[in-house]
Amino acid sequence: MIWNEEYETLPREALEALQFRRLKSLLETVYARVPFYKAKFDECGVKPDDLKTLSDLGKFPFTYKQDLRDNYPFGMFAVPQEQVVRIHASSGTTGKPTVVGYTRRDIDTWSELMARTLSGAGIGKGDILQNAYGYGLFTGGLGAHYGAEKIGASVIPISGGNSKRQLMIMKDFGSTAISCTPSYALSLFEVAEEEGYDVKSMPIKVGVFGAEPWTNEMRTEIESKWGIDAVDIYGLSEIIGPGVAFECIEAKNGMHISEDHFIVETIDPETGENVPFGEPGELVFTTITKEAIPLIRYRTRDIAIINRQPCKCGRTNVRMSKVMGRSDDMLIIRGVNVFPSQIEAVLVEKKGVLPHYLLEVDRVDNLDTLEVKVEVEGSFFSDEIKELQRLTREIEKDIKDMIGVTCKVRLVEPKSIARSEGKAQRVIDKRKI
Template identity: 50%
Template sequence: MADMTVKGAALAAALAGNFADLPIYDRRAECASRDEIRALQLEKLKAQVAWTYERVAWYRARMDELGVAPADIQTLDDVRRLPFTDKSVLRDTFPYGLFAVPMEQVVELHASSGTTGKPIVVGYNAHDMDVWSDCIARMVQMAGVVPGDRAQMAFGYGMFTGGFGLHYGLQKLGCTMIPAGSGNTERHIAMIEDYGTTVLVATPSYALHVCEVGEKMGYDWEKSTLRVGLFGGEPCPPALKAEIESRMHIVCTDNYGLTEVMGPGVSGECLAARDMQHIAEDHFLWEVVDPATGEPVGEGEVGELVLTPLDKQAIPVLRYRTHDLTRVVCEPCRCGRTTARMQKVRSRSDDMLIIRGTNVFPSQVEDVLSGIEGVTPHYRIVVDTQDGLDRMAVHVELKPESFSDSFEAMDAFRRSIEEKLKGVLLVGCKVRLVEPGGIERTTGKAKHVEDLRK
């Protein structure tokens, strides 16, 4: 980002390493000592377990089977005595089996798409909505958003938590919302110009698409009012973020959340540590466990993130297994916040591909491609079977300046990418070079893997 023009004095100061004057939304919660944080978490955990046991029959039955009562939770380590929850539980109790309040107290419902089975349905009462918007407000302020910003929403409004969650939190901070919704990219660009948009909320892949369309239209991103990108809905590899920042002349940050535990706002990226995200520890108790055994890993080691919301009333969830792989560190951050930070999620325990006995993660492919000049961040992994053996192909999109009419040059480039992938993945794959723009862009989550073996 050294060659990037940064719009906004606060962002420029932060990126230059001056964090002292940056605003913090809730200093008491975000800058508390570790002892204060842990004491608050224990107080809330005890209350949350009691609330859940008394009001949700499924949890009461599981805890009774384990011989655990709410009074047995006396330390934070006692959380490991409680049952795990995963997506199957919410599907099995569809739609309202885990709700802890009467439906007349539920002010909003959200749900997953349900493309792989019954959807995940979650509800919020007025208290939950206050907590949610509060988490979002602190998260976006970490990213450099300030009251008075004009935030343009490129997420779809609907059952997906992303659109409404960011909308409520940005409004709570004092921003003007521009509810553009998803799709119609040319219209988004016109609205940025007409309304003086300063913040764009989108998936990173769609933000890059907006950038590309604007460039084709002759739009000068350096002169636009846009200065912050708030990304979510899918992982954002470092190379993709760097490309968007360089081409759109904005600062981009990621956030993390899940429908099952609240939605966006569980953690967010500050401007001091761009590869980590601060967890809202006053609202979420985190664990990092071995995906195979469920036992805790050592501090700072990679494992599966498990979350227990500490302020969820309408549909409380205990020890939710996210299947997201990360590590968590607790040392204070240069931004002044003391909340624990999780490494950005790049892979999941359940998106691992097994190719001829070798474990392959899409994030490994991203890392290899990000180091190759001449390719875009867009790619597609296709896995199938031939004669009983697994095959993997990687479709790699070229930048316009890398596309050549010379078969020999293109074939040499293709083979060099195959060799680099094999060196990291430890399994052979075929590379198919795709012309610029040949990988489909979407307004939602980018689909990187197509597994045809099933």
């Protein structure tokens, strides 16, 4: 089911002409309105007029997540504050979030993109979407919500958690679709078994899953247990939120990128040079229709492959593979972006804590777990046990406050964490994703 046939099936020549017009206008806008971009362009010796063809985009500088942090909170905005109708934010590495804004037109664009996403999953008017993505500063919940309303589906804004209530609502309201993280779908199935629900007898037919990496093997497991179709979506708050790319239910073979709103490149993360489509590279996006906080050549750090082959669904936009890895040390734990540096920032503030730690990430009963092993001075182990317990609870609370994810802290003796002659290994990820 194609939501916007005019733009989702544009011939390549017409699409690239549209991209060029929008990109030209965007470069002029950010140069005139965003001091960061004017300074960056001038430093690199480029002007908006240097864009003669789409390929000239490579002359312009990259934008990094750190640039948004350095201009916190509103320094990257390209419109006056009174035109910003929505503000979202994602977790930051030092406690300061990455802030993004939306004009009314941006919200309309986002709704359009999520309408395409949900239509691609076969959801339409008459369906009941149980939206179990989190609402709030996180972009997932409201993004899916607005898209579902745009296509005329009924939305249950249940947000995440409270699995027993989720299942009761799903059964009683007759939900036909669910949107959540894939790991939560498997966790919810386990609760359904414990509570005696037969999910295959319910009307639910499709799940729209994202916000964390997942494999095709995990897709097979979800589809088998629930008796539904499971489709993948991709997005990130800096670009617009969910809706940047989505799988079609017909093929389930790569996520269609809405190229009338985003120009995608793949680069070698070490050199910054473009790599050919069809080879793994770091995804770089330019937002060509955003008003509040447009971004030029934003480096996502996500590694994927771009496929330009036609899809049997009829869409002409390029498709991206599932994310194959990261070019930085970011982890995604229960849908939340987590950097080791965030946890390190908590630990260095603690008296008696040594600068040696290890993060162990695992998936237990289909939910991500995080254990933080940290060395403390030997004197702690000669003190009363209650002092170790106090410090453990204090670190767990401070980490939860910093990153929004519950973890288990284990205090260990000095020199018990293996040392490395090169770059210290801070993370062991045991998840099979």
